[in-house]
Amino acid sequence: MHSMSVTTMIGIILAVACLLLNHAVAAPTTFRPRQVSDELMVGVGIADITGPIGEITMMGYAELNQKANGVHLRLKARAFIFSTSSNPARRVVFVSAETGSPSHRVRKLAVRYLQNKLSPTEAALYSVDNVMISSTHTHSGPGGYNDDFMYQVPNFGVTPGAREAIAQGIADAIFAAHQDFTPGIATVTSGPLDNASINRSPQSYANNPAQERARYSDNVDKTMVLLSIKDKSGTRLRGVVNWFAVHPVSMNASNSLVSGDNKGYASYMWELEERSNMNLGFVAAFAQTNAGDVSPNLQGPRCIDTGEPCDGGKNSCGGKLDKCVARGPGYEEGGDQLSTEIIGQRQFQKAKDLVKQPPSATTKMLQPSSNAVVDYRHTWIEMSKITITNTTTGASVKVCAPAMGYAFSAGTTDNPATGISWQGENDPNGRPFWNFVRNLLKTPSQELVDCHKPKPILLATGEMGTPYWWQPQKLPVQMFLITRKLAIIGFPGEITTMSGRRLRDAVKAQMVADGTVDGDAEVVIAGLSNLYSSYVTTFEEYQVQRYEGGSTTFGPNTLNGHIQSFTTLAHSFATGSMPPPSPAFPSTTEPSDNKDVNFLTGVVLDTAPLGKRFGDVLVQPSTGPFKVGTDTVKAEFVCAHPRNGASTSDTLSASGTVDIPNGRLPGGASSTYMTVERQLPDGKWTVVLDDAGWDTKYRWARIGVAESRCTIEWRVGSTVPVSPGRIAFDISAGIRLSR
Incomplete structure (x- = not known):
């Protein structure tokens, strides 16, 4: 992490x-x-x-x-x-x-x-x-x-x-x-x-x-x-x-x-x-x-x-x-x-x-x-109760109760933080302001400080039990x-x-x-x-x-x-x-379950823009032609918040015009946010790709307070081979490839 x-x-x-x-x-x-x-x-x-x-x-x-x-x-x-x-x-x-x-x-x-x-x-x-x-x-x-x-x-x-x-x-x-x-x-x-x-x-x-x-x-x-x-x-x-x-x-x-x-x-x-x-x-x-x-x-x-x-x-x-x-x-x-x-x-x-x-x-x-x-x-x-005996000297040391150091807040070179802390920081006296902020949460005990040396403690998590163990x-x-x-x-x-x-x-x-x-x-x-x-x-x-x-x-x-x-x-x-x-x-014994807290705001309101309906297409795919392996088909439409659900194999095939092979979506999931379909000789459509594939991307964005816009993309034939055909966008299904 x-x-x-x-x-x-x-x-x-x-x-x-x-x-x-x-x-x-x-x-x-x-x-x-x-x-x-x-x-x-x-x-x-x-x-x-x-x-x-x-x-x-x-x-x-x-x-x-x-x-x-x-x-x-x-x-x-x-x-x-x-x-x-x-x-x-x-x-x-x-x-x-x-x-x-x-x-x-x-x-x-x-x-x-x-x-x-x-x-x-x-x-x-x-x-x-x-x-x-x-x-x-x-x-x-x-x-x-x-x-x-x-x-x-x-x-x-x-x-x-x-x-x-x-x-x-x-x-x-x-x-x-x-x-x-x-x-x-x-x-x-x-x-x-x-x-x-x-x-x-x-x-x-x-x-x-x-x-x-x-x-x-x-x-x-x-x-x-x-x-x-x-x-x-x-x-x-x-x-x-x-x-x-x-x-x-x-x-x-x-x-x-x-x-x-x-x-x-x-x-x-x-x-x-x-x-x-x-x-x-x-x-x-x-x-x-x-x-x-x-x-x-x-x-x-x-x-x-x-x-x-x-x-x-x-x-x-x-x-x-x-x-x-x-x-x-x-x-x-x-x-x-x-x-x-x-x-x-x-x-x-x-x-x-x-x-x-x-x-x-x-x-x-x-x-x-x-x-x-x-x-x-x-x-x-129970980690903090482990006693380790040095086989050479015979001295015993203890494993510490949990705590996180200042270098934890610095991040890594894969994703650095803001620069308030840095990697290699081990001066316990060099951060008086942030020590003050830390102490508003929990001042680490001297026992914890001594045990973790040379790590300067930022969060005394082993001594913080509200609302439950950190x-x-x-x-x-x-x-x-x-x-x-x-x-x-x-x-x-x-x-x-x-x-x-x-x-x-x-x-x-x-x-x-x-x-x-x-x-x-x-x-x-x-x-x-x-x-x-x-x-x-x-x-x-x-x-x-x-x-x-x-x-x-x-x-x-x-x-x-x-x-x-x-x-x-x-x-x-x-x-x-x-x-x-x-x-x-x-x-x-294993730890008992805690009563989880949740401060995440739910989806209070989910509406379409004035004068628009859910499913209205805002940007149609370009007419092409598209080069296999390099070009991307893209469309945008008025959508709902993704936490309000996605399409399933049942809803996709409810009209009888879309075939779900073996009754399952290609990626093996029970639901999907997008599909790519191919038209069969009898005029019906079969699902060939969904959002479980590397070739597809589904993006959602909040517009204003309660509106949503979705973008779906298909990089044609990037990993999954595709036959030539005409491309269209159908809001009830996704991107379609006809013969």
């Missing part, structure tokens, strides 16, 4: 705070004994999770001006179920969701929706314990679904329908995977992708020990890990899960159209290609991992007025820190959209290469056997084991490159020592899983206090606390039972 300007943040927090002023140990888990297995069982599924749009702040940049006021690429959840044929009830569910951040309450709701779709016997197969939901971290999706108050502030609380839309889509994706559940062949392979990522805080990375840095050739993880799933015969590719460390911030903070960003584009392109080859059930997830300090903006940060290099520090761009911005490849030629395409295409192409390459030393077959099972662990940890106090820790070749860590936050390396190494060393995985096993971090707790840096990176360090919630020992928790959890695969609660592993 990138920060809004500190002035905006403090102003909103103070306003909301004023309104508000006026206004046990977990039960032991029983695990089934391991049984002989002979086949891997796999299911794949996909569904739409696009939430409400129309004046909804997007989740990620936390910029109040970045409203979700249209759609470029609808958001998806992609689900994968694994078990063995000998123990099909012991299964794990991995979901990659195109959201800005995870939410435990969304996960609970999704599991409940899923269980309602199933028989009691089937429903018992799924719970929050064996369902892992990992956010891709797109910064172009509507917010308003988060669990904790600080992350709700930019959205003025919880948006009605936001959680429900995401949860229902996730449930639908898992249900589709449940129905697809059959024997399959799965392999894990990996390889380097060199031209899709850079480190946006190299100063912090360079503070790690030289001996440790010397083990790696790059300051970002360039290794792509790919889990591919084929049918039992090994001939048809059913799905893939891809883990590559890069932030989905190719679309910048000025973007107002919903998009899955570079990872969403990669998924879209691969699924589109497979559908064109009649592999209709194929699902491609480009999931997130340790990308906390990794940017796709390969040009690096430069002052936008002079072109000089900068780093987001105090003296960047002559002190005009908001001018220190990193741009992606192709930005000058095609803006952030082209940058998104380039970075997404590079991930897509590398993933395809990994699937096609012949088996090698990097290829691992996920083969079940008597000692190669599918299993899971899940519990809650940041999570308890975190879910979860791991999956899929035979002896793959372990997945469900990590509840954003973790930097070196932090991820340390965590992976520690967990793998524990599991290899325990004999639960082989020495060549792949240990993957599924970043931003199940709940959001901001960032995690190494102890050394934390000292520099760039954005990631200022946003490391639980203080300088946050990473070591996580390593201790996850290695303890990993060891439980060998012991067959969860470890008892202790100062080293303070497992606890």
Whole structure:
């Protein structure tokens, strides 16, 4: 999550705070004994999770001006179920969701929706314990679904329908995977992708020990890990899960159209290609991992007025820190959209290469056997109660209660704030005015200040409980084991490159020592899983206090606390039972749900302009001709507020003149804001594209107080092939292509 300007943040927090002023140990888990297995069982599924749009702040940049006021690429959840044929009830569910951040309450709701779709016997197969939901971290999706108050502030609380839309889509994706559940062949392979990522805080990375840095050739993880799933015969590719460390911030903070960003584009392109080859059930997830300090903006940060290099520090761009911005490849030629395409295409192409390459030393077959099972662990940890013992000195240190530093409010070079704060700020006495403003909310206790040093505290979130906790106090820790070749860590936050390396190494060393995985096993971090707790840096990176360090919630020992928790959890695969609660592993019950606040203004009045009616066309498409791949068809019309609904397959086909293939919209969503249709020989129309495609754009704009204007665009044949024909615009349907 990138920060809004500190002035905006403090102003909103103070306003909301004023309104508000006026206004046990977990039960032991029983695990089934391991049984002989002979086949891997796999299911794949996909569904739409696009939430409400129309004046909804997007989740990620936390910029109040970045409203979700249209759609470029609808958001998806992609689900994968694994078990063995000998123990099909012991299964794990991995979901990659195109959201800005995870939410435990969304996960609970999704599991409940899923269980309602199933028989009691089937429903018992799924719970929050064996369902892992990992956010891709797109910064172009509507917010308003988060669990904790600080992350709700930019959205003025919880948006009605936001959680429900995401949860229902996730449930639908898992249900589709449940129905697809059959024997399959799965392999894990990996390889380097060199031209899709850079480190946006190299100063912090360079503070790690030289001996440790010397083990790696790059300051970002360039290794792509790919889990591919084929049918039992090994001939048809059913799905893939891809883990590559890069932030989905190719679309910048000025973007107002919903998009899955570079990872969403990669998924879209691969699924589109497979559908064109009649592999209709194929699902491609480009999931997130340790990308906390990794940017796709390969040009690096430069002052936008002079072109000089900068780093987001105090003296960047002559002190005009908001001018220190990193741009992606192709930005000058095609803006952030082209940058998104380039970075997404590079991930897509590398993933395809990994699937096609012949088996090698990097290829691992996920083969079940008597000692190669599918299993899971899940519990809650109270972070500030973790005690870490230094194995060399024997000294004990504590993990801190949550707090956010001044560097958090500076933003990153992907999206800098106003310049009131800067990256690398760690002088606790240098901000007397803003310390005064901070203290109006909550003066941090001396214990909290001492614990978080050298971070100067801006928000004492661990001591702020009105209207409820501002940041999570308890975190879910979860791991999956899929035979002896793959372990997945469900990590509840954003973790930097070196932090991820340390965590992976520690967990793998524990599991290899325990004999639960082989020495060549792949240990993957599924970043931003199940709940959001901001960032995690190494102890050394934390000292520099760039954005990631200022946003490391639980203080300088946050990473070591996580390593201790996850290695303890990993060891439980060998012991067959969860470890008892202790100062080293303070497992606890899950947090109770809070009563959400909502200050978002509803759609009070929705009217057409004087002398106009809803649906009146304001701008017809030009007559063309249009060149395939380059030209865009565009129309504008009088419309309603998008929060008042969209077209469905039922409403589109109600007149009997529009055919919806298989009764479903092409993008798989239950509703759409626009369609592109082709006329059939019998004179009827069939829907060929909707707002789930990269070729289309739907934009909404408020006019005055209660009026709306919508613009729809179709870039002809950009990704979806098109036949020659005449183009027209029909308000009841959208853009039409006749023979």
